[in-house]
Amino acid sequence: MLLLVLVPLALAAVAFALPAGRRRPRVLLAGAIVHAAGVAALWVLRPAPALGGWLAVDAAGLLALTTASAVFLVCAVYVQGYLAAHPERDDRVFVSSLLVLLAAMTAVSLAQHLGLLWVVIEVTTLSTAPLIYFKHDARSLEATWKYLMVCSIGIALALLGTFLLAVASAGPGGPRSLLVADLVAAAPALSRPWVRGAFVFLLAGYGTKMGLAPFHAWKPDAYGEAPGVLGALLSGGVTNLAFLALVRVLTVCHAAGEGAFARGALLGVGLLSMAVAAIFIVGQRDVKRLLAYSSVEHMGILALGVGLGGAASSGAFFHMVNNGLTKGVLFLTAGNIQRAFGSKHVDHLRGAARLLPLSGPLFLAGFLAVTGSPPFSPFFSEFAILSGALQDGRFLVSAAYLLLLAVIFVAMGVTVLRVVQGDPGDVEVRPEFRDAALTAGPPLALMLVVLALGLFVPRGLLALFDAAAAAVGGRS
Template identity: 50%
Template sequence: MISLLLILLPLVGAVVAVAWRSNLSRPQLLPVFGLLHTALSFWLLWHPPEVEASGWLGFDPLARAVLPAVSLLFLVCAFYGVAYLRIRQERPNRVFVALLLTILGLLSAGHQARHLGLLWIATEAVTLAAVPLLHFNGTPRAFEATWKYLLVGGTGIALSLLGSFCLGYASIHGGGDGNLTFVSLMAQGAGLSRPWVLIAWVLLLVGYGTKMGLAPMHTWKPDAYGEAPGIVGALLAGGVTTVAFTAILRVRAVVAAAGESAMADQTLLVIGLFSMLVAALFLLGTRDFKRMLAYSSVEHMGILSIGAAFGGAGVWTALFHVWANSLTKGALFLSAGNIRRAAGSAAMDDVRGMSALTPRSVAIFVTGMFAVTACPPFGPFFSELRLVRVGFASGHGAATFMFLGCLLFAFFGITRVVFGIVDGRPKPAARVTGQRFIESAGVILPPLALLGFSLWLGLFTPAVLQDAWTAAVNQLYPTP
């Protein structure tokens, strides 16, 4: 039951944060609980516990394959958060810190949920807990973004509840007892009522796809990522989307057990390619570097979805990409946050010549950009290369070519924006704000560390991680 601590610890931390008096020292709670959480999750990575088959919560192979990445991302963001909140001392941070820790606890619950209802509750709670974080800045634009996030996200999450009910009804209609644990649903397999399974799959894919940010349900993403503080964006892009992705993987396994795996893979492939295409097109047009990160996130969600469509080896690669993307995207969000703060704006038209004002952040930003667009030797390069190989090997030649084409367009789009803000001569207004921003170690080291992790992941993919991913694939594709 040690894995329950992963959920309880951050929640306890949230309570402590609420009770903590000092605005100045409260952010220190973030790295404390982040460290505990990371230590625990990595210990569990090396020493996977026994999972009770019919339990509602458990550190099963899928949780083991993904949760440590979230944990690591949170830890680094926590260190960044201390520095960030020191800069923003004028704003009370009680709610901010408490909700960050709550989100960590709920994410752990969502990753470990082995019950459809519980998974839904955790995901919905994460969605709600993120709301006050999005409008931390309190500007009208932030409220606008929050409103869109709430409305689109809320609708999506409502649809996934409807889908969960449909899956439950599929079980009852097929003569089952309506037990909504994934184990029992998979055990019922072909006994599930086929039409209801199909309805449930569509609704759940749309619902959790909204949370994940797959096109065309991605509309909340650019606004939310564009307006939220960098640390929140990093956690949303690396943590919240991951829990939605594992939810889709779990549901896909049930649908496959019911004998509809071909249909499920096809929808995943189509929606994945569509997301990449939409993201690539918007990347070519966007004029805001924080929104650019959001579209890049949509693109990578498309890559995950395509990976999940390519069968067992594809899922393995997708899990690899979850790690690579979370860590790299985190580095980008944090360094982009620095640049945004120094420049006083995120629009390409207002921001120029940042390499002169914030040289270190820009260096990380540019390197991160190359990493995320799959330049060797960073993590994303290896995961995407592997995906291409799997795609050709499994006979998805045309899809793989489209995938590569989208990557190319995304690369054009991203470099256009990045070099647009890095090069040139800074605007006079930016010189003033830029001088007020000091590139202290607190805001430089965390993104650098994330970049380092991404590099380490690409060069020396640890054996224990590879084991964990293989075990997760075995859980999702049980050999009969």
């Protein structure tokens, strides 16, 4: 487990020190391959906790880590072609920051101490800021500062919530520890008012990092100005890991008898996020901002799923994986379309399927998948959440959920079909901006995985969804 964190950090130092820029993308790819192999080993070996229990593998963490590693590996392949098309840009900071981000995401997935968890989530913020500023223009600078300011306020709230949870554990019989296992074991001795207060601040703090409404102000600008690679990693990695942090806290709240309060708050924030996303998706003219609001929607679906509890919780963890993989497809293909047309505004985009015979159809397929169309896997995870809500008699919640999904499907469809269909006209594209194996192949690989998970889910994966759900009071 330590090597999964330390190897990317070491390779980040190597990439930063290399004088030849053409070698740095290869270092990134090597790090991604080694990391993916290490994550695969965790599925087989399941090592004992390390560093006194501060690092450990559990069901929810393994799901989030596997998704992040898979998306990172695909992005590392994509970067080989992406940077080759931008030889004028210095990739020293770009590649190094990506490797630091990989190490930080790994540490978040494995962290079982809430203090360590807070620190490494802050590292994800600091390592992604230079990536948002990759274009070095005024808009990307504004987006970077907004991202840093809003997420820093959020992480400060999360720190206060962590302090309050420490107070809750400091009474007689309390564990005087911030290890999740210790807090759960001594849950009856925790001060319940302090646990409630802690959850409120932690929901606001980590909810900001997730991009839940009303804490989502950074997301449209950051996703809109960042390279497609970073959009894929934010959606498939960083925001999922912020959700994982909330799951860790929810586990403690459930054990302490405050599960109903915490789930009620998540349910409300989840529906609010879907509603806000629907409002801003309607008539959206910027393709990347459209995907940003789609991410707000799906973070809301995750919060809604664990907020409902019961069988819906298992569907939420399935959806965490599906959304992360599907967003990888959408952001990488959106990046290809933006470079081909020289714009990300709908008024300047038409006929992407003709101009980019792989990226255009993949963008359309990604839209169908992310909006819950069968046979893609997000349909089944969204249906599992709906089924769980109906089983528990949450008919009004189910109706609101279906209505918001329908509005978003129609609104996104209007924009996506306008981009993909039609005649591109006299758009001239340089050869390096047409579809190539290194830029169209990676999103195609992710799309095939999304389709495969819609047709068949291995039993081992289903067992992990159920185990992750059981930790927060859910059931299969």
